[in-house]
Amino acid sequence: MFSQVRRMSSTKNFKIALVQMSVGKEKNANLENAVKFIRQAADNGASLVVLPECFNCPYGTKYFREYSEPIGTGITSKTLSNIAKEKKIFLVGGSIPEIDNDKVYNAATVWNPAGELVAKHRKVHLFDISIPGGITFKESEVLSPGNSFSIFNNGICNIGLGICYDMRFPELAQIYRKKGCDMLIYPGAFNMTTGPLHWELLLRSRANDNQVFVAACSPAQDKTSDYIAWGHSTVVDPWANIMATTEFEETIVYADIDMNTLNKVRDQIPTGKQKRYDLYDVSSKL
Numbered sequence: 491m492f493s494q495v496r497r498m499s500s501t502k503n504f505k506i507a508l509v510q511m512s513v514g515k516e517k518n519a520n521l522e523n524a525v526k527f528i529r530q531a532a533d534n535g536a537s538l539v540v541l542p543e544c545f546n547c548p549y550g551t552k553y554f555r556e557y558s559e560p561i562g563t564g565i566t567s568k569t570l571s572n573i574a575k576e577k578k579i580f581l582v583g584g585s586i587p588e589i590d591n592d593k594v595y596n597a598a599t600v601w602n603p604a605g606e607l608v609a610k611h612r613k614v615h616l617f618d619i620s621i622p623g624g625i626t627f628k629e630s631e632v633l634s635p636g637n638s639f640s641i642f643n644n645g646i647c648n649i650g651l652g653i654c655y656d657m658r659f660p661e662l663a664q665i666y667r668k669k670g671c672d673m674l675i676y677p678g679a680f681n682m683t684t685g686p687l688h689w690e691l692l693l694r695s696r697a698n699d700n701q702v703f704v705a706a707c708s709p710a711q712d713k714t715s716d717y718i719a720w721g722h723s724t725v726v727d728p729w730a731n732i733m734a735t736t737e738f739e740e741t742i743v744y745a746d747i748d749m750n751t752l753n754k755v756r757d758q759i760p761t762g763k764q765k766r767y768d769l770y771d772v773s774s775k776l
């Protein structure tokens with residue numbers, strides 16, 4: 491029922507690492523910190539390394555334009571490309587504020603082991619919420635939304651990308667599954683109001699709805715920053731089990747991804763084949 495975008499290898503396993511790093515106001519220091527953790531993750535056997543949302547810039551609308559840079563030619567792209575090539579890994583470069591034709595996007599990049607850019611995702615759903623006594627945030631004051639789906643293949647499976655608030659939209663995840671994805675990755679930075687309530691629930695829901703692996707990577711918590719991140723970088727399997735997680739500290743979260751897990755759940759609870767597309771549909775317009 492679901493199309494397959496591309497299968498490249500008979501290997502069925504790989505190790506993923508989520509770098510829950512501290513992010514401060516010095517862009518160069520953030521880049522150096524990211525590189526240090528990426529090296530460590532690769533040396534510990536990870537072939538796919540993920541950075542958090544906004545890993546080179548504090549998360550806040552007042553910072554996005556100032557820290558923005560073009561993807562491809564900016565210092566962050568060069569740094570990520572070089573380290574992916576040096577360690578021969580796939581690298582999901584969290585997200586950064588990207589500038590393009592004077593518009594600013596919250597954009598994730600993916601680099602292959604040759605250091606080539608293989609995917610870019612601009613956050614599709616902007617984080618505009620207002621919870622009195624909790625949190626008010628309006629990304630759309632500064633950012634423009636992306637308008638596309640973003641899938642890459644790490645030689646083992648197809649992986650769909652979203653950024654943080656994107657995980658609240660089950661349709662995006664469903665379309666990725668329909669397009670043949672076996673894993674979803676969300677660089678993200680939830681907060682102390684919605685994090686405790688929804689972060690794990692959303693990750694496990696997207697995994698369970700679609701029978702896919704889900705990984706979400708947050709910055710570490712910094713109580714002195716304007717925006718206090720929830721942390722809790724997490725990997726969930728297609729049964730909705732939490733495979734690996736953490737709390738607030740700077741650390742790396744590792745998980746061994748085994749595609750046999752995915753085949754088992756899809757055989758044993760075959761919801762993918764039981765959809766009633768004669769009654770309903772969720773479809774991509776692209």
Ligand SMILES: NC(=O)CCC(=O)C(=O)O
Pocket residue numbers: 543617653654655656658678679680681684685688
């Ligand atoms: N950076 C974000 O998109 C935050 C999303 C969030 O906290 C939420 O509750 O959703």
